[in-house]
Amino acid sequence: MPFNPVGLHFSVVARRFRNVVVVVVVLVLVVVVVLVVVLVVVVLVVLVVVLFVVLVVVLVVLVVVLFVVLVVVLVVLVLLLVVLVLLVVVLVLLVLVLVLLVLVLVLVLLVLVLVLLVLVLVLVLVVLVLVLVLVVLVLVLLVLVLVVLVLVLVLVLALVLVLVLVVLVLVLVLVLVVVVVVVVGARGGVVVKALRYKPAGSGFDSRWCHWNFSVTILPVALWL
Numbered sequence: 001m002p003f004n005p006v007g008l009h010f011s012v013v014a015r016r017f018r019n020v021v022v023v024v025v026v027l028v029l030v031v032v033v034v035l036v037v038v039l040v041v042v043v044l045v046v047l048v049v050v051l052f053v054v055l056v057v058v059l060v061v062l063v064v065v066l067f068v069v070l071v072v073v074l075v076v077l078v079l080l081l082v083v084l085v086l087l088v089v090v091l092v093l094l095v096l097v098l099v100l101l102v103l104v105l106v107l108v109l110l111v112l113v114l115v116l117l118v119l120v121l122v123l124v125l126v127v128l129v130l131v132l133v134l135v136v137l138v139l140v141l142l143v144l145v146l147v148v149l150v151l152v153l154v155l156v157l158a159l160v161l162v163l164v165l166v167v168l169v170l171v172l173v174l175v176l177v178v179v180v181v182v183v184v185g186a187r188g189g190v191v192v193k194a195l196r197y198k199p200a201g202s203g204f205d206s207r208w209c210h211w212n213f214s215v216t217i218l219p220v221a222l223w224l
Contacts, residue, residue, distance in 0.1 A: 025180045029173050036169050040162055047158055051151055058147050062140055069136050076129050080122055087115055 090111070098108050 022180060026177065029176055033169055033173055036165070040165055044158060044162060047154070051154060055147065055151060058143075062143065065136075066140060069133065073129060073133055076125070080126060083118070083122060087118060090115065 094108055094111055094115075097104055
């Protein structure tokens with residue numbers, strides 16, 4: 001088979017053009033992957049900011065509730081102290097009455113019974129208030145635990161979604177690269193075979209040496 005320098009030169013140019021096309025396609029794919037990753041990162045940042053704002057709002061509400069409960073408890077305690085002071089004053093007056101009037105012992109005994117009943121009621125109220133405070137604290141702790149569990153679940157779901165998106169992007173990039181390499185390789189081989197074809201019975205034509213193969217015909221050859 002005679003040596004064809006023009007066909008060899010065109011084959012080298014076609015191979016170089018194919019390499020340039022592959023590099024451009026790979027660069028485009030890299031840019032697309034970077035844009036997708038940036039979009040995923042922005043979505044994650046927005047999600048984290050929203051979760052942080054929700055957590056802050058929940059914490060503020062819980063703090064306000066605790067403050068209100070504490071204020072109510074303090075008011076009840078102040079009222080209890082006032083009642084106790086009044087009871088002490090009553091007891092002092094009763095003692096004075098006992099000292100001054102011995103004849104009023106029955107009345108004093110009745111008053112003492114009433115005072116004891118009031119003290120019992122006060123103690124019962126104190127116990128109820130303490131129980132109420134404990135119940136409120138337990139409810140607040142349960143709400144905090146539920147909020148933390150929800151936030152952890154949302155973060156785990158977000159991470160799983162990001163991993164799935166990254167894997168899908170990588171698979172798409174690999175498939176595109178394989179398709180581009182196969183298509184470019186197949187078309188380049190067809191062009192080289194077409195340029196090397198020589199009809200039977202014809203010798204070397206010197207007119208091939210005067211042809212000027214422009215790079216602009218490479219896309220047409222590759223399309224064919």
